[in-house]
Amino acid sequence: MATRKMILDLDTGIDDAMAIAYAVAAPDVDLIGIVSSYGNVLTPLSAQNSLKILELLGQQDVPVFLGESHSSTTTQFEVMPISAQIHGKNGIGEVSLPTAKRQPETKSGVDFLIESAHTYGKDLIVVPTGPLTNLAKALKQAPEIQNEIGNVTLMGGALTVPGNVSPVAEANINQDPTAADQVFESNLNITMVGLDVTLRTLLTKNETAQWRKLNTVAGEKFADIVDYYIDVYKITSPHLHGCALHDPLAVGVALDPSLVSTLDINMFVDTTKEMRGRTIGDPARLTDQHPNVSVALTVNQDTYLKRFMTYLSELFSQN
Structure with missing residues (x-):
């Protein structure tokens, strides 16, 4: 049992699936649960995808919880066409996985976040890779957790590069900018892993071919899922020559x-309407001597990719 505990807050699409695999494989942390969110897919499908991925990886003991189904300022959510294109309508590259034997827990994802903060305190790492609606709601219900949680490492935002859904906004933040602002302006210890670094951390079919050579079900399925992702990137971002490891990089940095x-x-x-979702320095707190956010600006992609491939290949070889 590792001292550090991790909760993933996912809208489980393809890179979220890789984030689950990284968290499961990492030897220095225990994945204690997954909270489902909306974004790449609707929340119920996100939960089912997480359960399927966990089962594929032989991790039937990790509980999955249902989070919020829409932003804090709307009453419903519809998947953006670009999200359906990038991740497939089923969220996992149109790859078919067996129906999970388990169902999501009856406890809400927000309650699970709060209870875990009380239980594990500074040993708890929360990694949101979708909108920040669940975490903002947990903060509203239990403000004390902002001083209990050890670290929040989120995939979202962009500081030095343009956004990917508007000139200024990254998709996860754009889904619920009000919730994101509440999280950023809390006392949480936050690391922002945004497009500044995730677009430099790429995977190609050279790597997925290595997974196929393992001749395991997990290796084959993950290769199928990620190859779909890579093929879409050839259309949407041909200049990258690979797919970005957005969500699993956040787990690695955490x-x-x-x-x-x-x-x-x-x-x-x-x-505001004109700048919706922009993540930027707060002019009202620029002279604060103890800022609460660390924004990732550069990444050692070679070290990370080597570790990513080692962790996932070892995990896939066993499943």
């Missing part, structure tokens, strides 16, 4: 912050 260089700065999220 466990080893030395993978990235960072800027410590107080942040806020713009919620």
Whole structure:
């Protein structure tokens, strides 16, 4: 049993699936649960995808919880066409996996976040790779957890590069900028792993071919899922020559912050119509001597990719 405990808060699409695999395979943390969110797919499908991926990886003991089904300022959510294109309508590259033998827990994802903060305190790492709706709601219900949780390492935002759904906004933050702003302006210890670094951390079919050579079900299925992702990137971002490891990079940085260089700065999220979802320094707190956000600016992609492939290949070889 590792001292550090991790909760993933996922809208389980393809890179989220790789984030699950990384968290499961990492030897220095226990994945204690997954909270489902909306974004790449609807929340119920996100939960089912997480359960299927866990089962594929032989991890039937990791509980999955249902989080919020829409943003804090809307009453329903519809998947964006670009998300369905990138991840497939089923969220996992149109690859068929067996129906999971388990169902999501009856406890809500928000309650699970709060209870885990009380139980594990500074040993708890929360990694949201979708909208920040669940975490913002947990903060509203139990403000004390902002001083209990050890670290929140989120995949979202963009500081030094353009957004991917607008000139200023990254998709996860854009789904619920109000919730994101509440999280950024809390006392949480936050690391932002945004497009600044995730677009530099790429996977190609050279790597997925290595998974196929393992001749295991997990290796074959993950190769199928990620090859779909890579093929879509050839259409949407041909200049990258691979697919970005958005969500699994956040897991990697949560466990080893030395993978990235960072800027410590107080942040806020713009919620105005013109700049919706922009993650930027907070002018009202620029002179604060103890900023709560570390923004990743550069990444040692070679070290990370080697570790990523080692972890996942060893895991897939067993399943």
